[in-house]
Amino acid sequence: MSSSYWGYWLVVLGVAIVGLITVVNGITTTTTQDYLSIKEITDASMLESVDYGYYRDYNEVRINKEKFMEVFIRRLSQTMQLQDEYEVNFYGIYEAPPKVSVEIKSSTGSTAMAAGGMDVITRYNGILQVHSQDGK
Numbered sequence: 120m121s122s123s124y125w126g127y128w129l130v131v132l133g134v135a136i137v138g139l140i141t142v143v144n145g146i147t148t149t150t151t152q153d154y155l156s157i158k159e160i161t162d163a164s165m166l167e168s169v170d171y172g173y174y175r176d177y178n179e180v181r182i183n184k185e186k187f188m189e190v191f192i193r194r195l196s197q198t199m200q201l202q203d204e205y206e207v208n209f210y211g212i213y214e215a216p217p218k219v220s221v222e223i224k225s226s227t228g229s230t231a232m233a234a235g236g237m238d239v240i241t242r243y244n245g246i247l248q249v250h251s252q253d254g255k
Contacts, residue, residue, distance in 0.1 A: 163190075180247060187212060199225075221243050224241075225239045
């Protein structure tokens with residue numbers, strides 16, 4: 120009889136450990152994935168939103184705010200996981216010199232970590248630097 124209780128507790132402990140590993144794995148993978156994705160998406164969106172007409176007229180690099188936000192949201196929706204929830208905040212988008220600050224709050228659906236709130240907050244500041252040669 121006592122050996123059946125040991126077997127029962129061993130199964131319960133195994134299930135609990137597998138559940139804990141799944142929750143922790145989901146959170147840590149999300150943190151790394153969110154940061155690297157935000158970095159790549161921000162850099163690509165800044166390059167795509169450069170105002171070439173302004174550059175041609177004034178020889179200064181400038182981005183378009185609206186185009187940057189549109190491209191960023193489009194790229195983010197194509198990259199991130201569908202089962203997670205994301206909240207995107209833009210802080211300090213400067214057109215010239217090009218600088219953006221982006222914050223993404225993500226929820227992995229794990230109610231164990233945050234009841235009703237966001238699990239991971241990732242912030243990234245990007246500055247667009249263009250090095251050109253004047254032909255000299």
